[in-house]
Amino acid sequence: MNAKVSFMYSTLAAAIAGISGSALAADEPIQPIRPVQQINLSQVELGKKLYFEPRLSKSGFISCNSCHNLSMGGTDNLKTSIGHNWTQGPINAPTVLNSSLNVAQFWDGRAADLKAQAGGPIANPGEMAASHTLAVEVLSSIPDYVIEFKQVFDTDQITIDEVTQAIAEFEKTLVTPNSRFDRWLLGDKNALNATELAGYNLFKTSGCVACHNGPGVGGNSFQKMGLVEPYKTDNKAEGVAGLTGKDADRFKFKVPTLRNVALTYPYFHDGAAQTLTDAVDTMGRLQLGKKFTPEENAQIVAFLKTLTGEQPTFLIPILPPSNDKTPPPKPFG
Numbered sequence: 001m002n003a004k005v006s007f008m009y010s011t012l013a014a015a016i017a018g019i020s021g022s023a024l025a026a027d028e029p030i031q032p033i034r035p036v037q038q039i040n041l042s043q044v045e046l047g048k049k050l051y052f053e054p055r056l057s058k059s060g061f062i063s064c065n066s067c068h069n070l071s072m073g074g075t076d077n078l079k080t081s082i083g084h085n086w087t088q089g090p091i092n093a094p095t096v097l098n099s100s101l102n103v104a105q106f107w108d109g110r111a112a113d114l115k116a117q118a119g120g121p122i123a124n125p126g127e128m129a130a131s132h133t134l135a136v137e138v139l140s141s142i143p144d145y146v147i148e149f150k151q152v153f154d155t156d157q158i159t160i161d162e163v164t165q166a167i168a169e170f171e172k173t174l175v176t177p178n179s180r181f182d183r184w185l186l187g188d189k190n191a192l193n194a195t196e197l198a199g200y201n202l203f204k205t206s207g208c209v210a211c212h213n214g215p216g217v218g219g220n221s222f223q224k225m226g227l228v229e230p231y232k233t234d235n236k237a238e239g240v241a242g243l244t245g246k247d248a249d250r251f252k253f254k255v256p257t258l259r260n261v262a263l264t265y266p267y268f269h270d271g272a273a274q275t276l277t278d279a280v281d282t283m284g285r286l287q288l289g290k291k292f293t294p295e296e297n298a299q300i301v302a303f304l305k306t307l308t309g310e311q312p313t314f315l316i317p318i319l320p321p322s323n324d325k326t327p328p329p330k331p332f333g
């Protein structure tokens with residue numbers, strides 16, 4: 001808790017420092033991603049299995065990794081996701097990479113943290129379409145899981161609380177340190193070329209850093225999409241207004257992280273921008289009332305591409321087989 005509060009303060013201070021235009025690396029509005037610390041390794045190993053576990057879905061086919069594919073920047077690279085029975089998802093899937101840095105989860109922030117988030121998709125009829133009871137029943141029918149939950153949580157009873165706890169602990173390991181931009185921040189002045197550096201300077205001087213700042217280069221505040229000029233979309237999502245019912249919150253979304261943004265296309269909550277060139281042009285006009293020249297746009301895009309960090313690597317987890325007692329999957333209907 002304390003860590004989160006102090007993180008928010010440091011982000012705020014950094015944002016203010018950035019706007020005042022200081023050139024000292026220590027005062028940059030963006031901070032390097034730190035490798036994960038203080039992690040429960042046995043929970044991580046179990047959570048990794050559950051993250052790849054399609055039997056948490058009704059179809060026995062959809063896992064967290066189906067929509068947050070760790071081979072593709074933690075996303076599905078689709079406009080909106082495909083859920084159970086090929087259901088068209090309502091909104092673009094954000095990356096799970098560095099999601100532990102977010103102030104809250106989901107575009108509208110309706111889940112406070114990763115653990116609170118992880119129960120959602122399992123029971124969402126348009127996503128994995130199982131129920132928490134069914135998910136627990138499936139896991140409890142598999143002796144190797146019963147043994148592993150016992151080892152990790154010291155309990156004979158598998159619960160959804162333990163399932164989401166383990167998944168969240170695994171997700172905390174999905175940080176991507178050591179991007180070229182972070183190496184530049186840490187003092188390696190050759191890590192960026194002149195075009196990328198020009199892009200970073202434009203990113204600061206144009207005002208992008210007012211919303212995209214901190215270690216996540218976003219993820220730490222909710223802001224209106226279409227601040228200067230209204231955003232036009234057929235997508236039904238209302239942002240924070242969907243929770244509060246307040247007109248002032250209409251189209252307020254969690255500012256997405258720009259870490260690994262070169263991998264997480266298409267962009268925006270409706271997935272409407274297919275390319276970074278598009279997304280940067282829209283942001284300039286709608287958020288800042290600024291029309292970038294093609295050269296300026298290309299410089300900012302070059303900078304954004306330096307935010308790709310080291311992707312998580314590990315052996316694909318091998319999942320224990322189902323047995324005679326395991327409820328069979330229902331892939332159709």
Ligand code: HEC
Pocket residue numbers: 051062063064065066067068081082083084089091092093094095096099102104105106107108114117118119121122126127128167254
């Ligand atoms: C069918 C596709 C699909 C599946 C399966 C799925 N997700 Fe998601 N996930 C999404 C979409 C779409 C959103 C955004 C929903 C929203 O904001 O309203 C999302 C949001 C998230 C977020 C919030 C990220 C952020 O920046 O706000 C996290 C974390 C996450 N999912 C983790 C998981 C985990 C863990 C699982 C497995 C238990 C999972 N997801 C299964 C599509 C999926």
Ligand code: HEC
Pocket residue numbers: 203206207208209210211212222223224225227253254255256257258261264266267268269270276279280283284287288300
């Ligand atoms: C007033 C706050 C604000 C400012 C200023 C701002 N952004 Fe954004 N940015 C957002 C919000 C909110 C979104 C999500 C909008 C949506 O999905 O509808 C976003 C989304 C993006 C995305 C898409 C990320 C994704 O994964 O979907 C990119 C790229 C981006 N911004 C770059 C920039 C750049 C470059 C600038 C400066 C030219 C900028 N932003 C200025 C708030 C801001």
